[in-house]
Amino acid sequence: MKKSLVAFVLALSAIGAGQTAAAPAQAPSGASPATSPQPAQAQQPAASAQASPSQPAPQKKEIKDPAEYNAYVGAAQQTDTAAKISGMEAFLSQYPNSVMKEDALELLMGAYQQAGNQAKVIDTANRLLAANPDNARALVLLAYNERAAQKWADAKQHAERGLQAIPKMSKPDGVSDADFEKQKTQLSTLLNSVAGFSALQLKDYASAQKYLRPAVEADPKNVENVYPLALAYLSATPPDDLNGLFFIARAQNLVTDPAGKDQIKKFGHSRYVKYHGSEEGWNELVAQAATTPLPPPGFTIKQYIPPTPAEQAADLVQKTAPEKMTFAEWELVLSQGKPEDAEKVWNAIKGKPLQMEGTVLKVSPTELEIAASSDDIEAKRADINITMTGTIPARLMPKEGATLDFEGTPVSYTPSPFVMTMEKGALLTKAAPAQRKPPVRKRPSQ
DSSP: OOHHHHHHHHHHHHHHHHTOEEOOSSOOTTOOTTTSOOOTTOOOGGGGGOOBTTBOOOOOEEOOOHHHHHHHHHHHTOOSHHHHHHHHHHHHHHOTTOTTHHHHHHHHHHHHHHTTOHHHHHHHHHHHHHHOTTOHHHHHHHHHHHHHTTOHHHHHHHHHHHHHHGGGOOOOTTOOHHHHHHHHHHHHHHHHHHHHHHHHHTTOHHHHHHHHHHHHHHSTTOHHHHHHHHHHHHHSSSOOHHHHHHHHHHHHHHOOOHHHHHHHHHHHHHHHHHHHSSSTTHHHHHHHHHHOSSOOTTOOOOOOOOOOHHHHHHHHHHHSOGGGSOHHHHHHHHHHSOHHHHHHHHHHHTTSOEEEEEEEEEEOSSEEEEEOSHHHHHHTOOOEEEEESSOOOGGGOOOTTOEEEEEEEEEEEETTTTEEEEEEEEEOSSOOOGGGSOOSSOOOOO
8 A cells, every 4th residue: 555645644634624723703812813823724703604505614613712722723833743743732631622623633643644653643543533433534544554563353444434434524625626526535445445455364355355346446557456356356255256367367467576476477377277277368368457457348258167077088089099098097988988988998908918006905815806096096996806817825915905916807897886807817926017007197087
């Protein structure tokens, strides 16, 4: 966030507070209000009555006591910051119930900011809220400083209250309607940013989206709002991938720090591929977001739909000869493939001796139950039943759970749950060929 916005809040406080005090009806003896230091455009009560009956002017705050008036005006018009602080504190101490209390506190808050006393700025903002819970300027200052201090719950609460208070703000004297609306828009943007970013830290993603979206719409080039908005969309349950991917692409264009740009680029690319299924279209989205601040009407990204197991099997059969497939790939085609694909693979391996490796799950002198695919090894589920050519000698009997190199000839299979039956089994004394080892990849997801 920009500190200039906070300075703007304090300047606005000074304008508003410095032009609202009306002089008492009669000056004290020896001191004329006309010759005493006064706010820039302070008016006599009679002057405020010249309003059109159809559009009555706002009621001026009027100090009845001339001494109180002079104390306020004298403090308000001090050009020395320390003197202004001393004068305003004295005024508030002497006149704790003054009609100008809120104005005096706003001027005091600005003076403490000029003096660089941030603790007193926050203290005065809290005093302002005690005097008027809807003081927008105090709420802005507290929300801003609480965000900086990572007090997320407090920052969000004060920002939300500030957003509710802004429509109730009174236009200062000497400020045009257009300028006042611009000021209120700036304050709203700042508060939406604080509320949204704080909500994001609290994992309140719906509120983060609610507040950050108008902040981005008001200031579409501010990456400090654009990037958190992207995260708010992508982190929600379920995620709003369309908006999230657009704004993450937008943030990639806006960020200037090389390290930050690279980080956002990698994250956005990864989320895009996860949603779309490939990187196709990602560069085009980044280019579009560079010149388009918000998702255009009808914006969409084609979502990745994974192929069915039968489609995966058909693609495998088309690209790979059955003799070069892994056991897991045989299992996929024989258990999930179309009949014609399963028939092609089975005809290629049926009755042919195959050498491979697997994990022994159950042993007997003449039969072994083995898991050969990585999925079935992890699940400890047998996918091969093999009958040996003879009785296994006791000294060669494999142990359950051991890895075994063996040879067998497929004679039949059951598609579901998949089990291949082999005969003519034999133990191998050396490692099987590399292509017949268990696949390094698992079966495609079903």
